[in-house]
Amino acid sequence: DADVTQTPRNRITKTGKRIMLECSQTKGHDRMYWYRQDPGLGLRLIYYSFDVKDINKGEISDGYSVSRQAQAKFSLSLESAIPNQTALYFCATSDWARGTQYFGPGTRLLVL
Amino acid sequence: GQNIDQPTEMTATEGAIVQINCTYQTSGFNGLFWYQQHAGEAPTFLSYNVLDGLEEKGRFSSFLSRSKGYSYLLLKELQMKDSASYLCAVKRDDKIIFGKGTRLHILP
Numbered sequence: 444d445a446d447v448t449q450t451p452r453n454r455i456t457k458t459g460k461r462i463m464l465e466c467s468q469t470k471g472h473d474r475m476y477w478y479r480q481d482p483g484l485g486l487r488l489i490y491y492s493f494d495v496k497d498i499n500k501g502e503i504s505d506g507y508s509v510s511r512q513a514q515a516k517f518s519l520s521l522e523s524a525i526p527n528q529t530a531l532y533f534c535a536t537s538d539w540a541r542g543t544q545y546f547g548p549g550t551r552l553l554v555l
Numbered sequence: 556g557q558n559i560d561q562p563t564e565m566t567a568t569e570g571a572i573v574q575i576n577c578t579y580q581t582s583g584f585n586g587l588f589w590y591q592q593h594a595g596e597a598p599t600f601l602s603y604n605v606l607d608g609l610e611e612k613g614r615f616s617s618f619l620s621r622s623k624g625y626s627y628l629l630l631k632e633l634q635m636k637d638s639a640s641y642l643c644a645v646k647r648d649d650k651i652i653f654g655k656g657t658r659l660h661i662l663p
Contacts, residue, residue: 476651478653483655484655485642485653485654485655485656486598486642486653487653488650488651488652491650493649501650533597533598537651541586541603542586542646542649542651543588543600543603544588544590544598544600544644544651545600546597546598546599547597548596548597549595549596549597
């Protein structure tokens with residue numbers, strides 16, 4: 444079984460719609476992250492959380508929000524989707540010691 | 556960006572050796588990771604360096620020079636399955652900052 448899971452794996456939505464991407468992990472890590480990946484731009488950090496009560500903005504948080512419902516769950520919301528949010532989204536977890544990131548399989552999002 | 560530089564693309568031949576370089580700003584440096592990412596898949600961890608020197612792990616080795624802000628990933632005995640992107644990532648304080656990745660093409 445996968446340690447980090449993401450749902451949905453693919454999503455097509457329309458401009459202006461609210462959508463939520465969900466992430467769950469069984470690694471027992473406190474730290475969780477959301478990234479987006481675009482061709483030629485690499486992985487960019489959207490939000491990160493070091494425990495249930497800790498939420499921090501990353502490099503590109505505008506237009507996104509997150510919720511850390513439990514140690515194992517971290518969801519990303521697009522309040523009003525726009526076409527330039529079309530991307531591949533990855534959730535990741537890490538331990539506190541070294542910080543090695545363990546990634547989920549990704550969610551491919553298309554905003555029309 | 557966060558000034559992590561690596562070549563965009565490289566090409567090598569099956570069975571050969573290839574070195575992928577990464578340079579970064581040294582301020583706040585606290586460790587360096589290399590990840591492998593096949594097209595359409597998630598990145599997977601390859602190596603971690605926090606002290607100067609070479610870390611060897613099978614066909615893959617990673618080198619770090621903290622004073623020069625320089626690392627490389629060395630892949631030996633290249634196989635077709637090594638065709639992928641290789642991501643250099645720097646740990647600064649509690650954040651991990653990724654480079655844009657190097658796409659490696661392997662020719663038979």
